[in-house]
Amino acid sequence: MSIRILPPPGAPRVLAAAQLSNSVGDGAFYASSALYFTRVIGLSPAQIGLGLTLAWAVGSVAGAPLGALADRSGPRGASVLLAVATGAAVGSFLFVRSFALFVAAAVLYAVAQCGLAAARQALLAGLVPPSARTAVLAHLQATLNAGLAVGAAVGGLALRYDTADAYRAVFVVDAVSFLLCAAVLLRLPAAARRRSAPHEPRLAVLRDRPYAVVTLLNAVLLLRMPLLSLAVPLWIVERTEAPGWLASALFLLNTLAVMTFQVRMARGVTGPATASRAVRRSGFVMAASCLVFALSAAAGLPPWGTVTVLVLGALLHVAGEMRQSAGAWQIGFALAPAAHVGQYQGFFGTGVPLARALGPLLLTWLLVVWGAPGWPVLGALFLGASLAMAPAVRWAERTARARPGAGAGAVTAAGAVAG
Numbered sequence: 001m002s003i004r005i006l007p008p009p010g011a012p013r014v015l016a017a018a019q020l021s022n023s024v025g026d027g028a029f030y031a032s033s034a035l036y037f038t039r040v041i042g043l044s045p046a047q048i049g050l051g052l053t054l055a056w057a058v059g060s061v062a063g064a065p066l067g068a069l070a071d072r073s074g075p076r077g078a079s080v081l082l083a084v085a086t087g088a089a090v091g092s093f094l095f096v097r098s099f100a101l102f103v104a105a106a107v108l109y110a111v112a113q114c115g116l117a118a119a120r121q122a123l124l125a126g127l128v129p130p131s132a133r134t135a136v137l138a139h140l141q142a143t144l145n146a147g148l149a150v151g152a153a154v155g156g157l158a159l160r161y162d163t164a165d166a167y168r169a170v171f172v173v174d175a176v177s178f179l180l181c182a183a184v185l186l187r188l189p190a191a192a193r194r195r196s197a198p199h200e201p202r203l204a205v206l207r208d209r210p211y212a213v214v215t216l217l218n219a220v221l222l223l224r225m226p227l228l229s230l231a232v233p234l235w236i237v238e239r240t241e242a243p244g245w246l247a248s249a250l251f252l253l254n255t256l257a258v259m260t261f262q263v264r265m266a267r268g269v270t271g272p273a274t275a276s277r278a279v280r281r282s283g284f285v286m287a288a289s290c291l292v293f294a295l296s297a298a299a300g301l302p303p304w305g306t307v308t309v310l311v312l313g314a315l316l317h318v319a320g321e322m323r324q325s326a327g328a329w330q331i332g333f334a335l336a337p338a339a340h341v342g343q344y345q346g347f348f349g350t351g352v353p354l355a356r357a358l359g360p361l362l363l364t365w366l367l368v369v370w371g372a373p374g375w376p377v378l379g380a381l382f383l384g385a386s387l388a389m390a391p392a393v394r395w396a397e398r399t400a401r402a403r404p405g406a407g408a409g410a411v412t413a414a415g416a417v418a419g
Contacts, residue, residue: 007139011127011188015120015136016143018184022083023144025177027151028170029090032158036167041096049360051103052110056353059110063353064205066115067122067346075123075342076190080182082116087178094171114353118346125333125341127188131270137329138266145258204340205347210396211335212347217392218328219351220385221279223378224286224321226359228254228314232293234368239297242306250314257318266326272334272397276390278327282320283386289316290379294372324386331389335396 007013037043043051070078089109096102128136154173158166205211233247269275292313296306336344366374 007136012132012136012139014184014188015124015127016140018083018120018181019140019143020147021184022086022174022177022181023147024151024154025090025174027148027153028155028158029151029174030148031152031155032167032170033093035159035162036093036164036171037102039162040164040167041102043099043102047099047102051099051106053357053361054103055106055110056357058107059114060350060353060357062111063114063118063346063349064203064343065346066111067118067342067344067349068203068340070115070119070122070342070346071340074190075119075126076185076188078119078342079116079123079185082112082119083178083182083185086112086116087175087182088112090171090178091175094168110353114346114349117349117352118342121333121345121349122342123185123188125336125338125345130333133333134266134269134275134326134330135263138263138326141325142259142262145255145262149252149255149259203343204337205344208344208396208399210392210399211344213392214331214335214389214396215348215351217385217389218332218348219354220381221282221286221324221328221389222351222355223359223363223381224317224324225352225355226363227378228317230360231363231367232310232314234364235293235296236310238368239371240306240310241301241303242296242310243303246307246310250310253311253314254318254321257315258322262322262325265322266329269326269330272331272393275327275330275334276393278323279331279386279389281386282323282327283383285316285320285323286382286386287379289313289320290375290382292316294375297372320382327389331393335393335400337400 007016034048037048038045066078066082086109089105089112092105092108093102096105124133124136155170158170228251232250233244236242236247237244269278290313292309295301296309296313301309332345332348333341336348363378366378
């Protein structure tokens, strides 16, 4: 079977190269940063959790304004500046010696990351035609996972040596990776600035209630992110007889599956209707994965049986993840007015920092503390949000059609200013 990670040549491939450059650094950062914060800086796990929760909460608020800035000033320039700012934020962790400084650095990091994500989406919208965006995003997601896998191996070397210098080297690698990302983004042509209609509010997305509901439902579905990285590893150790190393194996399985199949999963998603259908199907698959994970703690299950059940749950999880991702990408872009892609994508992207900020606390309590009964509850939450997505999308489409000047929001050559 042919595995194609990179998109076709041109702007999509440059975007993939930028994605790959910083995802390698991020993979190393994610794998080893927690031990740097505890063993080198001397923070407690509770302080790290509180600091990151505060940081991602602030980042979630900053995404829409920074996306709006990208719309007005030009998404390429904003993306480059925010990539540099993210690299500087990563580098600032090297100088942290207290909890207060850690929170300040984490807030800068989260704000820059959320802004960069919004600006990149606006840049993609300016360079890639609507019909190709979901496919390009699928390639970028596969590229992201490839970079994270390589980076995790780099971070693993720091864990192997377990010295302050090894951990600091990881932060240097991550900071440099964002500077490289900025340099790659400069190779792209300047996308158009987006002109707003006269007397239009600067943050129009905050008045778009249907889009807010769609964003909230997507945030619920994104609780899958800390599920595999945090909740499942704790579940394995605390509630099953499976070996602890299985958590890493399941994470690797997820990464390889997304690299291999995400592009194929996204092929049938071409508009809001097919996107809603993909999200609905993902809800059923995610609910099934939750029920399977719950069975892994069944009494009398032999170790090999527990491992088999957990692997099956992880396979269902990644299948649901890929369907949900493809549907969400299409929905987020399709419902955004052409003049406000950056701010709408910044707002839609708040689901990621919200999942990172609130997901660990919610999932730990629901699954690790409460135990097996928490899994069906989580599955019902996924299913309910996925079933509600299609009506919410139809509401948003009706609202968009009723908006004054609907259909005239696309950027034209005469109305665009080079960014």
